[in-house]
Amino acid sequence: MKKNMGIIDRIIRILIIGVIVILYFTQVITGTLTIILGLVAVILLITSLVGVCPLYLPFGIKTCKVKPQEEKTE
Numbered sequence: 001m002k003k004n005m006g007i008i009d010r011i012i013r014i015l016i017i018g019v020i021v022i023l024y025f026t027q028v029i030t031g032t033l034t035i036i037l038g039l040v041a042v043i044l045l046i047t048s049l050v051g052v053c054p055l056y057l058p059f060g061i062k063t064c065k066v067k068p069q070e071e072k073t074e
Contacts, residue, residue, distance in 0.1 A: 014048055
C-alpha cells in the first residue's frame with residue numbers, strides 16, 4: 001500500500017495517544033471507556049507507524065506531500 005498520511009497527521013495521532021495514556025495513568029478514564037480508548041490508541045499507533053490510514057483509502061484522502069512527477073525529456 002502507498003502511504004497516505006503526512007508527518008503532521010502522524011504527529012497529531014501520536015499526541016492523541018499521549019493524551020489517552022496520560023488520562024489512563026491519572027485514572028481520569030476507567031472501565032469500558034478505558035478499553036475503547038485503548039483500542040483507539042492502538043489503532044492510531046499502528047496507522048501512524050505504518051503511514052497508511054485505511055479510512056482515507058475509499059475517500060481518496062492523502063495528507064502526505066505528493067512528489068512531483070519527473071519531467072520526461074525526449
